[in-house]
Amino acid sequence: MLLSTLLFAALVQGAPQFGGNQGFTMLRFGCAQTVIDRIDPLVNPGQAPSPHMHQIAGGDAFNITMPVTDIAKLAKCTTCGYSEDFSNYWTANVYFKARNGTYKRVPQVPNRDLFNDQYTGKTTGGFVVYYVSGGRNQVTAFKPGFRMLTGDPTNRKSANRKSQTCFRCYNAPNWGGDNAAPCQDRTLDTEHFPTKPCPGGIRSNIAYPTCWDGKNLDSPDHKSHVAYPVNGPHAFSGVGTGGACPSTHPVKIPQLMLEIVWDTSAFNNRADWPTDGSQPFVLSTGDNTGYGQHGDYVFGWEGDSLQRAMDDARGCMGASCGGLKTQQPAAGNKCVVPGRVHEERDGWMSELPGMEGMPM
Ligand SMILES: *[C@@H]1O[C@H](CO)[C@@H](O)[C@H](O)[C@H]1NC(C)=O
Numbered sequence: 375m376l377l378s379t380l381l382f383a384a385l386v387q388g389a390p391q392f393g394g395n396q397g398f399t400m401l402r403f404g405c406a407q408t409v410i411d412r413i414d415p416l417v418n419p420g421q422a423p424s425p426h427m428h429q430i431a432g433g434d435a436f437n438i439t440m441p442v443t444d445i446a447k448l449a450k451c452t453t454c455g456y457s458e459d460f461s462n463y464w465t466a467n468v469y470f471k472a473r474n475g476t477y478k479r480v481p482q483v484p485n486r487d488l489f490n491d492q493y494t495g496k497t498t499g500g501f502v503v504y505y506v507s508g509g510r511n512q513v514t515a516f517k518p519g520f521r522m523l524t525g526d527p528t529n530r531k532s533a534n535r536k537s538q539t540c541f542r543c544y545n546a547p548n549w550g551g552d553n554a555a556p557c558q559d560r561t562l563d564t565e566h567f568p569t570k571p572c573p574g575g576i577r578s579n580i581a582y583p584t585c586w587d588g589k590n591l592d593s594p595d596h597k598s599h600v601a602y603p604v605n606g607p608h609a610f611s612g613v614g615t616g617g618a619c620p621s622t623h624p625v626k627i628p629q630l631m632l633e634i635v636w637d638t639s640a641f642n643n644r645a646d647w648p649t650d651g652s653q654p655f656v657l658s659t660g661d662n663t664g665y666g667q668h669g670d671y672v673f674g675w676e677g678d679s680l681q682r683a684m685d686d687a688r689g690c691m692g693a694s695c696g697g698l699k700t701q702q703p704a705a706g707n708k709c710v711v712p713g714r715v716h717e718e719r720d721g722w723m724s725e726l727p728g729m730e731g732m733p734m
């Protein structure tokens with residue numbers, strides 16, 4: 375059986391609300407890194423540098439400021455496997471803090487080669503993006519100009535939102551055969567960074583809200599125009615027969631989720647881990663707990679392509695959904711934008727960019 379089929383089975387088992395006689399559509403595709411930079415057009419428009427570093431994936435319209443307009447019309451290329459998706463997705467980077475106090479960025483595992491059998495070659499860094507719907511007429515695709523943020527970069531303790539963001543510790547390379555649905559099982563996934571070395575890397579899943587107020591493309595905190603379902607935040611619960619939306623946010627939107635795997639293999643030597651027994655990884659926000667994991671999103675699918683895919687009643691996964699156009703990783707990898715802030719990104723650094731002088 376193909377790995378992708380196994381994953382699909384695992385997800386369906388892990389989320390029974392997908393069942394019933396409704397269709398089920400899941401886009402799952404890799405997006406290479408567009409740039410690593412210290413800008414954030416959603417939270418800090420016009421600011422370069424912004425407070426912390428991100429890895430950005432998706433279209434080349436990514437900029438210091440991004441107008442509330444149809445991004446697909448501004449972009450000329452995308453790093454994503456679906457070539458009609460000019461959206462931008464960004465998340466915090468992860469750094470290793472050595473015993474001598476210096477930091478090094480932990481690279482992302484190129485994800486696409488692991489599951490998406492229709493692609494050959496590897497993405498440059500990046501992550502995997504999911505869009506899920508319960509089938510025909512179950513969700514309303516985002517409108518041009520739509521954007522949102524999930525998670526709180528300043529959070530340093532459990533918000534009991536493990537099913538919105540979670541980490542998994544892989545015991546062996548290539549997922550170690552472990553493809554259970556993310557953020558569901560409390561023994562498998564944690565809301566904080568894993569506390570022990572992970573030979574196969576650390577995976578992070580970020581599940582965005584699935585309910586919308588039906589009116590606003592954005593809100594002052596970039597969150598209040600969207601909401602998690604009434605039965606509580608739960609990855610994937612906004613689709614299918616489960617996950618009813620609150621009356622304030624009655625419109626079901628696709629379940630968007632990001633999946634990042636960091637290759638920690640060069641940093642698993644306990645002799646270089648903190649002497650107090652804590653773990654050495656830190657988000658670019660200065661967060662060594664992981665509770666502040668967050669994700670940003672600016673919608674940019676061309677025309678009605680996302681709606682068509684979400685409405686695909688056959689219950690599809692991967693490249694055949696809604697007749698979407700695809701591109702190979704080699705093409706996506708070429709879609710890079712220049713870094714706007716000029717500073718060290720990948721060497722050993724005495725302080726994290728933007729965190730100079732902060733107690734850590
Ligand atoms: C980015 O924004 C600047 C103005 O802030 C503009 O001059 C430039 O053309 C934009 N780049 C892209 C690729 O849109």
Ligand SMILES: *[C@@H]1O[C@H](CO)[C@@H](O)[C@H](O)[C@H]1NC(C)=O
Nearest residue numbers: 472473474475476477646722
């Ligand atoms: C700090 O430790 C790292 C990892 O052991 C090493 O590669 C680096 O050269 C050290 N830097 C300094 C300034 O000692």
